[in-house]
Amino acid sequence: MKINLKVWRQKSSNATGKLVEYQLDNVSEDMSFLEMFDVLNDSLTRKGEDPVTFDHDCREGICGMCSMYINGRAHGPQTGATTCQLHMRSFNDGDTIVVEPWRARAFPVIKDLMVDRTAFDRVIQSGGYVSVNTGSAPDANEILIPRSIADEAMDAAACIGCGACVAACKNASAMLFVSAKISQLAILPQGKAEHKERAERMVAQMDSEGFGACSFTGACSVECPKSISLDHIARLNREYLGAQLTTENVQG
Amino acid sequence: MKLESKIPEGPLAEKWARQKFALKLVNPANKRKYDIIVVGTGLAGASAAASLAELGYNVKAFCFQDSPRRAHSIAAQGGINAAKNYQNDGDSVFRLFYDTIKGGDYRAREGNVHRLAEVSVNIIDQCVAQGVPFAREYGGTLANRSFGGAQVSRTFYARGQTGQQLLLGAYSALSRQVANGKVKLYPRTEMLDLVVQDGKARGIVTRNLITGKIESHSGHAVLLCTGGYGNVFYLSTNAMGSNVTAAWRAHKKGAAFANPCFTQIHPTCIPVSGHYQSKLTLMSESLRNDGRVWAPKAKEDAEKIQKGQMKPTDLAEADRDYFLERKYPAFGNLVPRDVASRNAKYVCDEGRGVSKTGLAVYLDFADAIKRDGQKTIEAKYGNLFEMYEKITGENPYELPMMIYPAVHYTMGGLWVDYNLMTSIPGLYALGEANFSDHGANRLGASALMQGLADGYFVIPYTVGDYLATIGPADKIPVDAPVFKEAEEKVTAQINQLISIKGERPVDELHKELGHIMWEYCGMSRNAEGLQIAKQKIQALKKEFWSNVKIMGGPEEMNQALEQASRVADFIELGELMVDDALNRDESCGGHFREEYQTPDGEALRDDANYAYVAAWEFQGENKPELLNKEVLEFENVKLTQRSYK
Numbered sequence: 001m002k003i004n005l006k007v008w009r010q011k012s013s014n015a016t017g018k019l020v021e022y023q024l025d026n027v028s029e030d031m032s033f034l035e036m037f038d039v040l041n042d043s044l045t046r047k048g049e050d051p052v053t054f055d056h057d058c059r060e061g062i063c064g065m066c067s068m069y070i071n072g073r074a075h076g077p078q079t080g081a082t083t084c085q086l087h088m089r090s091f092n093d094g095d096t097i098v099v100e101p102w103r104a105r106a107f108p109v110i111k112d113l114m115v116d117r118t119a120f121d122r123v124i125q126s127g128g129y130v131s132v133n134t135g136s137a138p139d140a141n142e143i144l145i146p147r148s149i150a151d152e153a154m155d156a157a158a159c160i161g162c163g164a165c166v167a168a169c170k171n172a173s174a175m176l177f178v179s180a181k182i183s184q185l186a187i188l189p190q191g192k193a194e195h196k197e198r199a200e201r202m203v204a205q206m207d208s209e210g211f212g213a214c215s216f217t218g219a220c221s222v223e224c225p226k227s228i229s230l231d232h233i234a235r236l237n238r239e240y241l242g243a244q245l246t247t248e249n250v251q252g
Numbered sequence: 253m254k255l256e257s258k259i260p261e262g263p264l265a266e267k268w269a270r271q272k273f274a275l276k277l278v279n280p281a282n283k284r285k286y287d288i289i290v291v292g293t294g295l296a297g298a299s300a301a302a303s304l305a306e307l308g309y310n311v312k313a314f315c316f317q318d319s320p321r322r323a324h325s326i327a328a329q330g331g332i333n334a335a336k337n338y339q340n341d342g343d344s345v346f347r348l349f350y351d352t353i354k355g356g357d358y359r360a361r362e363g364n365v366h367r368l369a370e371v372s373v374n375i376i377d378q379c380v381a382q383g384v385p386f387a388r389e390y391g392g393t394l395a396n397r398s399f400g401g402a403q404v405s406r407t408f409y410a411r412g413q414t415g416q417q418l419l420l421g422a423y424s425a426l427s428r429q430v431a432n433g434k435v436k437l438y439p440r441t442e443m444l445d446l447v448v449q450d451g452k453a454r455g456i457v458t459r460n461l462i463t464g465k466i467e468s469h470s471g472h473a474v475l476l477c478t479g480g481y482g483n484v485f486y487l488s489t490n491a492m493g494s495n496v497t498a499a500w501r502a503h504k505k506g507a508a509f510a511n512p513c514f515t516q517i518h519p520t521c522i523p524v525s526g527h528y529q530s531k532l533t534l535m536s537e538s539l540r541n542d543g544r545v546w547a548p549k550a551k552e553d554a555e556k557i558q559k560g561q562m563k564p565t566d567l568a569e570a571d572r573d574y575f576l577e578r579k580y581p582a583f584g585n586l587v588p589r590d591v592a593s594r595n596a597k598y599v600c601d602e603g604r605g606v607s608k609t610g611l612a613v614y615l616d617f618a619d620a621i622k623r624d625g626q627k628t629i630e631a632k633y634g635n636l637f638e639m640y641e642k643i644t645g646e647n648p649y650e651l652p653m654m655i656y657p658a659v660h661y662t663m664g665g666l667w668v669d670y671n672l673m674t675s676i677p678g679l680y681a682l683g684e685a686n687f688s689d690h691g692a693n694r695l696g697a698s699a700l701m702q703g704l705a706d707g708y709f710v711i712p713y714t715v716g717d718y719l720a721t722i723g724p725a726d727k728i729p730v731d732a733p734v735f736k737e738a739e740e741k742v743t744a745q746i747n748q749l750i751s752i753k754g755e756r757p758v759d760e761l762h763k764e765l766g767h768i769m770w771e772y773c774g775m776s777r778n779a780e781g782l783q784i785a786k787q788k789i790q791a792l793k794k795e796f797w798s799n800v801k802i803m804g805g806p807e808e809m810n811q812a813l814e815q816a817s818r819v820a821d822f823i824e825l826g827e828l829m830v831d832d833a834l835n836r837d838e839s840c841g842g843h844f845r846e847e848y849q850t851p852d853g854e855a856l857r858d859d860a861n862y863a864y865v866a867a868w869e870f871q872g873e874n875k876p877e878l879l880n881k882e883v884l885e886f887e888n889v890k891l892t893q894r895s896y897k
Contacts, residue, residue, distance in 0.1 A: 012809075032643075046801075058491040059530060060639065116318070121321075124427045130383045135378070135709075140394055141338060141394060143380060157384075157385050
């Protein structure tokens with residue numbers, strides 16, 4: 001296949017970026033989208049031009065590192081898949097594909113298609129855990145958890161932290177990401193003890209990172225490569241409201 | 253080099269308890285006077301960093317990814333073993349120990365493996381307490397599944413994403429300590445050298461991958477939790493960034509590298525589709541619980557399938573060869589990985605392989621779907637089936653999956669004693685980065701177990717013994733000459749790489765190395781081929797250092813430069829792997845030397861001459877490495893020909 005690319009190039013976080021056009025002539029439809037970028041980078045290097053910088057690692061849809069905004073959609077046209085799982089058979093010969101980085105104030109561009117997502121780490125650090133030290137756990141089967149609860153917690157825990165939800169949101173809200181963790185731990189008995197502080201702290205940290213407000217359009221869930229449900233945002237709202245009404249307010 | 257394994261005296265089941273009592277303790281108030289450097293944030297690194305910070309040590313944790321949560325442990329699918337015996341099916345600590353030793357073809361230490369089996373039960377408790385959503389039965393108890401090389405159900409799992417859930421558990425514990433100020437995180441930072449003075453590990457030199465800045469970090473102890481080196485083969489199931497650099501540079505500073513040729517080829521991966529392929533995707537071993545492996549009996553049928561003239565579903569039952577069930581009736585499709593991989597290779601070598609390339613066999617779920625219904629199969633493996641369909645464009649509920657072996661895990665790694673200390677005092681290696689627990693072949697669902705055992709339950713005890721011995725004052729500032737020299741050396745190498753300005757991109761040279769390794773040092777090896785490989789690798793090393801082409805500069809985000817520095821180390825490691833494979837004149841586990849096999853094609857060990865750990869000692873650039881031997885002593889198991897028939 002022949003593919004025309006328009007790729008966002010930006011030398012560094014302070015530099016001005018622009019879309020640059022490239023043409024690839026020998027693209028196989030069995031290639032993954034990232035392998036197509038490998039081919040592009042190989043040809044750029046041979047020509048003596050700087051290759052395109054992009055995040056990627058496991059290339060099997062689980063590490064959450066890849067992050068391309070393809071033709072106006074986070075991770076491209078396929079639903080329920082990351083960029084690395086997108087194959088060129090999803091495109092047609094002669095297509096023009098526009099590739100940009102995640103766009104959000106809380107995710108500044110580092111270079112080309114690579115952005116800084118450490119804001120997500122700081123949100124988790126603010127409360128996305130159960131406070132249990134190594135060695136102090138009871139026998140695993142002493143905590144009985146009905147299968148339906150375990151399954152629901154697992155649905156939330158499947159989040160890979162890629163940031164597609166933020167990129168897809170017109171407000172660059174991180175509610176789906178934050179709610180997935182809050183929901184997982186709110187459903188499980190292990191997370192109950194700290195659920196109020198957790199909701200307050202994580203929401204406060206999310207706000208201070210510069211993520212936008214949630215207007216519940218649902219774009220995040222549609223674009224989420226793990227199809228995390230909007231139900232979790234509803235649960236976050238309930239958790240947060242409950243915490244606000246019953247505990248001292250914790251800020252940041 | 254004197255290799256002291258430091259395995260404690262006494263009966264097997266008491267060794268770890270005795271050791272825990274014998275190890276020196278650091279007073280709780282003194283722990284804050286010690287700084288520990290942890291490189292890598294996968295299961296081993298994240299669990300170690302979190303646990304040590306909980307104890308009160310000051311921890312610095314480094315990873316090359318943008319977040320600790322991305323480490324490649326995240327991709328482990330099938331599960332984690334533990335001797336809980338929740339299923340009442342005859343499991344015990346001793347049985348897990350025995351299965352692991354036998355599965356490793358008797359090339360691991362009894363003492364280490366028994367400890368691993370002992371602490372396996374604590375790992376499950378810890379992870380459940382963290383909120384890891386393991387699969388459950390309707391009554392609320394934990395569910396189990398079976399894995400290769402075992403006849404009990406002892407594998408705990410979280411759908412097909414067990415590694416992800418365990419890593420996120422460890423990452424959450426780590427994040428809590430970051431919030432407490434006990435761990436400082438350094439993401440997008442790569443270790444490029446180990447600093448040693450007076451024979452002790454003193455710290456590391458790193459490169460900030462965003463700015464290119466070279467920096468030093470000083471600590472009382474350094475823990476390498478940097479995973480395996482499967483990417484020496486270029487194509488593997490490892491993440492693109494997985495590399496040997498930290499371990500290899502520590503090796504060049506004096507840490508012995510043990511059994512480098514012990515690599516695991518996983519039988520169930522999605523076959524290669526083209527030359528542009530950048531990685532191979534694993535289909536979890538758990539699929540072998542319900543999937544049946546087969547190939548056409550007749551070469552003619554296989555050829556028709558390869559050419560697309562026939563569908564596998566059109567082939568009559570009588571014309572199919574369920575070769576694992578036929579050859580190994582007792583274990584059937586659940587034989588260990590090395591055995592399953594080799595048999596797939598034999599079938600393809602006979603011309604009975606399928607897919608366009610002829611390099612694939614079938615993993616068929618038709619019987620399981622008929623028996624249990626599609627819904628049940630979907631509940632168990634849904635995400636894996638989806639992943640398969642995304643990559644291949646075929647629906648595995650309708651057509652059998654095509655699979656082929658691929659490099660997956662490396663049992664070899666830095667030599668460590670019972671306390672996980674390498675041959676450099678103060679330098680430890682945990683998880684896949686060390687060599688210690690899996691012998692010549694790792695059983696499925698045991699990598700997660702080992703990573704977390706080392707990080708949560710072994711290192712918190714053993715590192716204290718060393719720290720108490722040296723004392724808090726025994727630390728060197730980062731402006732000491734030894735750090736400055738190391739920084740200069742690292743900077744010089746980076747500048748050299750960039751200044752070559754040759755003609756060939758790094759990827760192309762890496763692929764060439766991968767071809768050599770797969771061809772001559774892969775699923776089966778022979779002396780003649782290994783000699784050829786050695787020459788080819790030496791030639792490639794010259795080519796690399798004279799003809800690599802890296803665009804961009806050293807003081808910026810430069811992914812080609814990162815990769816080049818890793819490939820430079822892979823090339824050197826590749827040569828050592830070949831030397832190790834040549835030295836080991838026997839077949840054992842994943843190391844299959846064609847000259848040494850039983851009449852029916854199984855691995856033939858030579859216990860009289862090779863029941864030892866080969867620990868290689870660096871002697872200087874371009875000099876042959878020195879072989880040191882740690883003889884393995886077996887007091888509790890009888891060495892037998894492994895049989896899964």
